[in-house]
Amino acid sequence: MESSSTRTPSSGSPRREATRQKLYEAAVTLIAEQGFSATTVDEIAERAGVAKGTVYYNFASKSVLFEELLRHGVGLLTASLKEAAERTAREGGGKVDALDAMIRAGLVFIDRYPAFTQLYVAELWRTNRAWQSTLMVVRQQAVAVVEDVLREGVAAGEFSAEIDVPLTASALVGMVLVAALDWQSFQPERSLDDVHAALSRLLHGRVSGER
Numbered sequence: 001m002e003s004s005s006t007r008t009p010s011s012g013s014p015r016r017e018a019t020r021q022k023l024y025e026a027a028v029t030l031i032a033e034q035g036f037s038a039t040t041v042d043e044i045a046e047r048a049g050v051a052k053g054t055v056y057y058n059f060a061s062k063s064v065l066f067e068e069l070l071r072h073g074v075g076l077l078t079a080s081l082k083e084a085a086e087r088t089a090r091e092g093g094g095k096v097d098a099l100d101a102m103i104r105a106g107l108v109f110i111d112r113y114p115a116f117t118q119l120y121v122a123e124l125w126r127t128n129r130a131w132q133s134t135l136m137v138v139r140q141q142a143v144a145v146v147e148d149v150l151r152e153g154v155a156a157g158e159f160s161a162e163i164d165v166p167l168t169a170s171a172l173v174g175m176v177l178v179a180a181l182d183w184q185s186f187q188p189e190r191s192l193d194d195v196h197a198a199l200s201r202l203l204h205g206r207v208s209g210e211r
Contacts, residue, residue: 016058019048019050019054019058020058020068022048022049022050023044023048023050023054023055023058023059023065024068024069024072024073025048026044026045026047026048027039027044027065027066027069028069028073028113028115028116028119029047029115030043030044030047031066031119032115032116032118032119036062036066039062040062041055041056041062044062044065063130063131066131067130067131067134069116070119070120070123070131070134070135070138071134071138073113073116073120074120074135074138074139074141074142075138075141076109076113077106077109077142078138078141078142078145080105080106080108080109081102081105081106081142081145081146082145083105084098084101084102084104084105085098085101085102085145085148085149087101088101094153094156094158095149095150095152095153095156095158095159096153096158096203096204098149099146099149099150099153099172099203100200100203100204102145102146102149102172103172103176103196103199103200103203104192104196106173106176106177106180107176107180107192107195107196107199108192110176110177110180110181110184111180111184111192114181114184117177117180117181118181120177121177121178121181123135124139142173143166143169143170143173144169146169146172146173147165147166147169150163150165150168150169151165172203175199175202176199179195179198179199180195183195
């Protein structure tokens with residue numbers, strides 16, 4: 001998964017980071033296709049175009065690779081949400097505008113990384129994985145970005161003081177995830193702009209109270 005203009009902290013040299021990126025791409029594609037248990041390290045190495053030993057040089061095991069993949073992917077999503085909110089603030093927009101921009105940023109991310117998103121959503125429902133605690137931590141990092149905007153909106157009087165900030169933030173993130181997966185699986189003819197417009201209308205009706 002390329003980080004494009006949004007980068008997570010480097011794990012070492014540029015060459016090693018590039019290798020890890022290739023392994024992330026290979027792992028997320030294979031696991032999305034055939035599941036975690038059925039995917040072997042040999043297959044990941046072959047898909048990435050590297051030797052099997054290179055996988056173990058970068059990650060202690062397949063489980064560690066997948067755990068780091070989750071950290072990496074959710075880290076990119078979190079950074080894109082935060083950047084959308086900060087850009088809106090720089091442009092003088094309000095907190096509803098920031099949430100709207102974050103919805104679009106989430107859709108753009110999911111459109112770019114559909115396999116990762118499918119894996120992420122699937123793993124949220126599993127409780128017997130070694131990386132479950134890590135997943136909960138990185139998930140909360142993403143949700144916390146939305147919580148911050150909601151709290152600032154409450155403080156500024158843009159949102160009702162009665163809203164449940166943690167639950168509302170989780171609901172907004174969940175809305176984007178589920179709507180995007182439904183879009184890609186069952187309504188692929190829709191454009192990103194079309195899906196964003198539909199969620200934007202829902203946001204303005206349910207959160208800001210505008211008609």
